[in-house]
Amino acid sequence: MEQLNLTISPRFILLGLSTDPQLKVIFFLIFLIMYLMTISGNLLLITVVRINPALHSPMYIFLTNLAIIDICFSSSVVPVLLGNTLSKDKSISFLGCAIQMYVSLTLGATECLLLAVMAYDRFAAICRPLHYNTIMNKTLCFYLAVGSLSAGLIDSFLQVSLTFQLSFCNCLNINNYFCEVPAFIRMSCGDTFVNDVSLYITAAIIVLCAFFLTLISYVHIIFSILRITSSQGRQKSFSTCASHLTVVSLYYGTLMFMYLRRQSKKYCHYSNETDKVLPILYTAVTPMLNPFIYSVRNKDVKNTLINLLNRKQYHKN
Numbered sequence: 449m450e451q452l453n454l455t456i457s458p459r460f461i462l463l464g465l466s467t468d469p470q471l472k473v474i475f476f477l478i479f480l481i482m483y484l485m486t487i488s489g490n491l492l493l494i495t496v497v498r499i500n501p502a503l504h505s506p507m508y509i510f511l512t513n514l515a516i517i518d519i520c521f522s523s524s525v526v527p528v529l530l531g532n533t534l535s536k537d538k539s540i541s542f543l544g545c546a547i548q549m550y551v552s553l554t555l556g557a558t559e560c561l562l563l564a565v566m567a568y569d570r571f572a573a574i575c576r577p578l579h580y581n582t583i584m585n586k587t588l589c590f591y592l593a594v595g596s597l598s599a600g601l602i603d604s605f606l607q608v609s610l611t612f613q614l615s616f617c618n619c620l621n622i623n624n625y626f627c628e629v630p631a632f633i634r635m636s637c638g639d640t641f642v643n644d645v646s647l648y649i650t651a652a653i654i655v656l657c658a659f660f661l662t663l664i665s666y667v668h669i670i671f672s673i674l675r676i677t678s679s680q681g682r683q684k685s686f687s688t689c690a691s692h693l694t695v696v697s698l699y700y701g702t703l704m705f706m707y708l709r710r711q712s713k714k715y716c717h718y719s720n721e722t723d724k725v726l727p728i729l730y731t732a733v734t735p736m737l738n739p740f741i742y743s744v745r746n747k748d749v750k751n752t753l754i755n756l757l758n759r760k761q762y763h764k765n
Contacts, residue, residue: 459539489739490515506584518735521555545627558600564658567665651707659700702729
């Protein structure tokens with residue numbers, strides 16, 4: 449079979465979510481609303497944390513980092529999806545595809561690790577309150593944030609480099625709405641053993657380790673909550689933990705399903721809709737939910753928002 453020369457034919461075709469014209473319009477509106485909610489929700493969180501000095505603690509610094517990552521992560525995928533949904537030209541250049549894959553993979557891996565860091569921060573605050581300021585000092589927070597990003601950059605560089613060394617023969621159709629490593633492994637006509645092993649190892653190190661660290665932190669947090677004497681306090685704490693764990697499990701669960709399962713070779717005739725729908729959860733849904741789950745339900749954030757709105761209303765009057 450003839451190997452595809454990407455320097456001669458440097459464009460892929462993103463098949464998108466559907467070919468039905470009516471569904472395309474519905475998908476466009478849904479993703480546009482979700483994207484606007486993602487941008488506005490995360491920008492609102494960043495603004496609130498910035499204007500209130502009382503929120504300049506490690507927890508809110510990590511939340512701000514998460515908000516920035518969510519904005520960039522969603523922006524690396526959703527605008528391309530929106531353009532391709534209604535456009536007749538669904539092609540994406542080789543360079544554009546590589547950049548999108550690198551950026552989205554970097555931010556996705558960074559978010560995995562940052563969620564684990566945030567869980568550890570909550571563990572230190574709830575289970576070790578007397579030593580919290582010593583444990584979560586500014587130096588450690590800086591290294592944790594930079595370390596998460598560095599690991600994401602290294603992982604992404606490795607995966608993207610290996611992915612674009614694959615042979616695709618005459619297949620240019622990507623059965624997805626964005627450029628993602630598993631889709632490229634499935635559509636390759638060459639040997640993907642090195643890619644598979646590399647993907648499993650890095651996904652296990654980043655996703656599984658981050659997930660178990662998050663889970664262990666929340667187990668300790670839950671045991672600490674059980675020792676709270678006030679039933680109202682326990683109920684509120686459990687509600688907060690449950691919402692956090694729901695979003696975290698949704699994010700980690702879909703990533704593990706996509707990146708840790710065996711990538712069956714289907715080449716150009718691959719048509720499993722599940723592999724197109726599931727990434728929506730971590731590229732669009734989770735970035736939209738994070739600012740509301742982690743912050744808007746928080747008392748300090750709500751009070752800052754109320755004061756900000758009251759101040760604006762006062763100036764208007």
